[in-house]
Amino acid sequence: MTDTKTWARIKSPWVLHFNSGACNGCDIEIVALLTPKYDVERFGVKLEPSPRHADVLLVTGCVTQQCAERMKRIYDQMPQPKFVVAIGACACSGGVFEGNYNVLGGVDKVIPVTAYIPGCPPRPEAILDGVVKLLNALNPPKQKKPSKQTEVPKQEIKTIIEEAKPIVKQ
Amino acid sequence: MSNNKIDILNVVESKLGSKVQIQPGHLSTGSIIANNGLHREVLKAMIEADEKTGIIAITGLDLGEKLGVYYHFRTSNALVTIKAEVPKANPTIQTIVDIHPGAAFHELEVTDLLGVIFEGNRPEGHFVLSEYWPQGVYPLRKDVKANEIKLSPPQETNKPAEDPRQVKIIIGPQHPALLEPEKFSVTVDGETVTKVEPRIGYVHRGIEKATESRTYLQDVYLVERICGICNSIHAAAFVEAVEKIIKVDIPPRAKYLRVIALELNRLHSHLLTLGHAGLEIGYETLFQYFWRDREPIMDLIELTSGNRVYSSLMAVGGVRRDIKNEDIPKIKSVLKTLRGQLPFYRQIYTSEPTLRLRMKDVGVLERKDALELSVVGPVARGSGVDIDVRKDEPYEAYAEIPFKEIVYKDGDTWARMNVRMDEVEESINIIEYVVDHLPSGPIKLNLPRSVPAGEAVNRVEAPRGELFYYVKANGTDKPDRVKVRTPTFANLPSFLKTAIGESIADVPANFVSLDPCFSCTDR
Numbered sequence: 001m002t003d004t005k006t007w008a009r010i011k012s013p014w015v016l017h018f019n020s021g022a023c024n025g026c027d028i029e030i031v032a033l034l035t036p037k038y039d040v041e042r043f044g045v046k047l048e049p050s051p052r053h054a055d056v057l058l059v060t061g062c063v064t065q066q067c068a069e070r071m072k073r074i075y076d077q078m079p080q081p082k083f084v085v086a087i088g089a090c091a092c093s094g095g096v097f098e099g100n101y102n103v104l105g106g107v108d109k110v111i112p113v114t115a116y117i118p119g120c121p122p123r124p125e126a127i128l129d130g131v132v133k134l135l136n137a138l139n140p141p142k143q144k145k146p147s148k149q150t151e152v153p154k155q156e157i158k159t160i161i162e163e164a165k166p167i168v169k170q
Numbered sequence: 171m172s173n174n175k176i177d178i179l180n181v182v183e184s185k186l187g188s189k190v191q192i193q194p195g196h197l198s199t200g201s202i203i204a205n206n207g208l209h210r211e212v213l214k215a216m217i218e219a220d221e222k223t224g225i226i227a228i229t230g231l232d233l234g235e236k237l238g239v240y241y242h243f244r245t246s247n248a249l250v251t252i253k254a255e256v257p258k259a260n261p262t263i264q265t266i267v268d269i270h271p272g273a274a275f276h277e278l279e280v281t282d283l284l285g286v287i288f289e290g291n292r293p294e295g296h297f298v299l300s301e302y303w304p305q306g307v308y309p310l311r312k313d314v315k316a317n318e319i320k321l322s323p324p325q326e327t328n329k330p331a332e333d334p335r336q337v338k339i340i341i342g343p344q345h346p347a348l349l350e351p352e353k354f355s356v357t358v359d360g361e362t363v364t365k366v367e368p369r370i371g372y373v374h375r376g377i378e379k380a381t382e383s384r385t386y387l388q389d390v391y392l393v394e395r396i397c398g399i400c401n402s403i404h405a406a407a408f409v410e411a412v413e414k415i416i417k418v419d420i421p422p423r424a425k426y427l428r429v430i431a432l433e434l435n436r437l438h439s440h441l442l443t444l445g446h447a448g449l450e451i452g453y454e455t456l457f458q459y460f461w462r463d464r465e466p467i468m469d470l471i472e473l474t475s476g477n478r479v480y481s482s483l484m485a486v487g488g489v490r491r492d493i494k495n496e497d498i499p500k501i502k503s504v505l506k507t508l509r510g511q512l513p514f515y516r517q518i519y520t521s522e523p524t525l526r527l528r529m530k531d532v533g534v535l536e537r538k539d540a541l542e543l544s545v546v547g548p549v550a551r552g553s554g555v556d557i558d559v560r561k562d563e564p565y566e567a568y569a570e571i572p573f574k575e576i577v578y579k580d581g582d583t584w585a586r587m588n589v590r591m592d593e594v595e596e597s598i599n600i601i602e603y604v605v606d607h608l609p610s611g612p613i614k615l616n617l618p619r620s621v622p623a624g625e626a627v628n629r630v631e632a633p634r635g636e637l638f639y640y641v642k643a644n645g646t647d648k649p650d651r652v653k654v655r656t657p658t659f660a661n662l663p664s665f666l667k668t669a670i671g672e673s674i675a676d677v678p679a680n681f682v683s684l685d686p687c688f689s690c691t692d693r
Contacts, residue, residue: 018351019350021372021373023397023401024350024687065300066300066372097375099316101319101376121398121478121479123478
C-alpha cells in the first residue's frame with residue numbers, strides 16, 4: 001500500500017502555489033511551466049487551487065508580515081506527507097529584501113522547507129529540475145532498468161517537436 | 171485638442187498669485203508652495219481650467235521638524251507639484267477627496283506610512299501595513315529603524331452587525347484566480363455585488379524605505395525587483411529621474427536600446443494579460459495560445475539582455491549591454507512571426523461571440539469617472555481618455571519614433587483588452603523601427619557615484635499605465651527619498667467603482683481587465 005502511495009505521489013504530484021510577497025518574477029515562471037513550451041502537466045504535475053488536495057507547496061517570495069500567518073495556516077491545512085519548495089532567492093533567504101521593516105526573511109523562518117531553488121528568478125527548467133529532484137529523493141530508484149517501450153529514439157523526438165510548432169494559421 | 175495650450179501655472183498665478191509661491195521649471199513643469207490649506211484652492215483652480223487634471227501621487231517626506239506633503243498632478247500638457255508642509259507635532263492637513271475622489275488611496279497610504287492625518291479621510295485600521303504593526307510608528311520617518319520594530323497582536327474591535335441578507339465572499343489572500351496574495355471582501359445581495367472592500371499590503375516589502383539605505387547603483391536593481399513583469403520600466407524610470415538630478419543627457423544609442431527593452435517588456439506583459447483574461451473567463455485555450463507566443467519574446471529579452479526575466483539593462487548614464495548586429499535579423503524574424511499571429515487573435519477579441527458575451531458592457535467606466543478617479547494606461551485609454559506619457563511627455567527616443575496612441579471609447583472590459591491588443595502591434599512597429607534606425611556611438615557615460623543634492627520627478631508609460639518616480643538626492647551616494655507610484659495603484663479605485671451593481675460572475679473578467687499586479691501596488 002505504501003508503495004502504491006509513493007508511486008502515485010511521484011507520478012502525479014499536485015502542487016499548490018503560494019506567493020508570500022514575491023515580485024511576480026518567479027510566479028510568472030511557474031505559470032510559464034504550465035504553458036505549451038514547458039508543459040509540466042505531461043509529467044503529471046498539476047497546479048491545485050486548494051491546500052487540502054496538494055502534496056507540494058511552492059512558495060515564492062520573501063515572507064512579509066501579513067503573509068506569514070496566512071502561509072502557516074495553508075501549510076497546516078495540507079495533508080501529510082507534505083513538502084515545501086522555496087522558489088527564488090527571496091524565498092530561500094529573503095533576497096534583496098532581507099532586513100526591510102515589513103519582511104521576516106526566507107520561507108524557512110515560518111515553515112520547514114524541503115527543497116530550495118535559487119535564482120532571481122530561477123528558469124522554468126530549474127524549477128522543474130528542483131521538483132524532480134525532490135520527488136526522486138522520496139523514492140530513490142532501486143535498479144535502473146531501461147525500458148524499451150518508453151524510450152523514444154532521438155530522431156523521433158525532433159520530428160515530434162517540429163510537427164508541434166505551427167498550429168495557428170491566419 | 172484645443173486645451174493643449176493651457177498654461178496651468180499662469181492660471182494659478184492669476185487666481186492665487188499673492189498667496190502661493192510658484193517656482194516655474196522646478197520638478198518638471200513647476201512647483202507651487204501652498205501651505206495653510208491653500209493646496210485645495212490651487213487644485214480647484216487647476217481642475218476648473220483643465221478637465222484632464224488628475225492626481226499622480228502624494229509623496230510624504232520627513233523633513234526633520236516638519237513633514238512634507240507633495241501632491242503631484244498631471245494636466246493635459248504639464249506635471250505640477252503642490253508642496254505643503256505640516257508640523258511633526260500636529261501633522262494634520264485637509265483632505266482633497268471631496269474635490270478629487272481619485273486621491274483617496276494616495277492619502278490613506280501617506281497616513282499609514284508617514285503618519286500625516288488627512289482631515290475627512292481617516293482610515294479604519296491599517297491600509298498597507300500589517301495588523302500587527304505597532305500604533306504610532308511610521309516606517310518612512312527617518313528615526314524609525316527596521317530592526318527595532320516590535321510587533322504586537324491586534325486589538326479586538328467590535329464589528330458592526332451585518333445585514334443577514336448580504337453575503338460576504340472573501341477572495342484571497344490565497345485564491346486560484348489571484349496569482350498574488352491580496353484580499354477582496356465582496357458583499358453580494360443575491361448575485362449582485364453591493365460592496366467591494368480591498369485589503370492590500372500583503373506584498374508590501376518596504377522598498378521605498380530600503381532605497382534610502384542603499385547606493386544608487388544598488389537601488390537600480392532593487393527598484394527593478396518591485397515588479398517582475400515590468401522590471402526594465404521601473405529601472406528606466408529610476409535612472410532617468412537620477413539623470414534629471416545630475417542634468418546629463420545620455421548617448422542616443424543608449425536611448426534607442428532602452429526603448430527596445432521597454433517595448434519588449436510591454437509586449438510580454440500585454441501578451442500575458444491577454445492570455446490571463448482568457449483564463450479568467452474560462453477560455454483556457456486562448457490562455458495557452460497567448461503564452462505559447464509569449465515565450466519567443468522572453469527569448470528575445472534573454473538575447474538582448476542575457477536574462478529571461480530581469481534584464482538589468484539600465485544603468486545611470488546609459489545601458490549595460492549592446493545589441494550585436496547579427497542579433498537583429500533574429501529579433502526581426504521573431505517579431506514577424508508574432509505579427510503573423512495577430513489577425514487570428516484580433517479576430518478572437520473582436521468577433522468571438524463567447525468572449526464578447528463575457529466582456530462587452532462588463533465593468534463600464536465612463537469617461538467622466540475615469541478622469542475623476544485619475545486612472546491611467548489602457549484603463550483610461552479604454553474609456554476615451556487619451557493619456558499616454560510616450561506622447562504627452564516623450565522620454566528616451568519616443569519623440570523620434572512614429573507610433574499610434576490607441577484609444578477606445580466604450581469603457582468596458584472588452585475595450586480595455588482591445589487597447590492592449592492594438593498596442594501589441596504598435597510595440598512590434600516600434601521595435602522594428604528602432605532596430606532599423608539604431609544610431610551608432612557609445613552606450614554608457616561614466617558618471618560619479620555620488621549624486622548632487624536636488625530632486626526630480628519622472629514618469630514613463632509602463633504596460634499598465636503611467637509609472638511615476640520622485641527622487642530626492644542629498645549629495646551623497648544614497649538617495650534621501652524615493653517615491654514610487656505604480657499604475658496598478660492608481661487603477662485600483664476604478665475596479666471598486668465598476669464592480670458594484672454587476673453580477674458576481676463578472677468580477678474576474680472585470681478585475682483582470684485592469685491588469686492587476688499587486689507587487690507593484692504594494693511595493
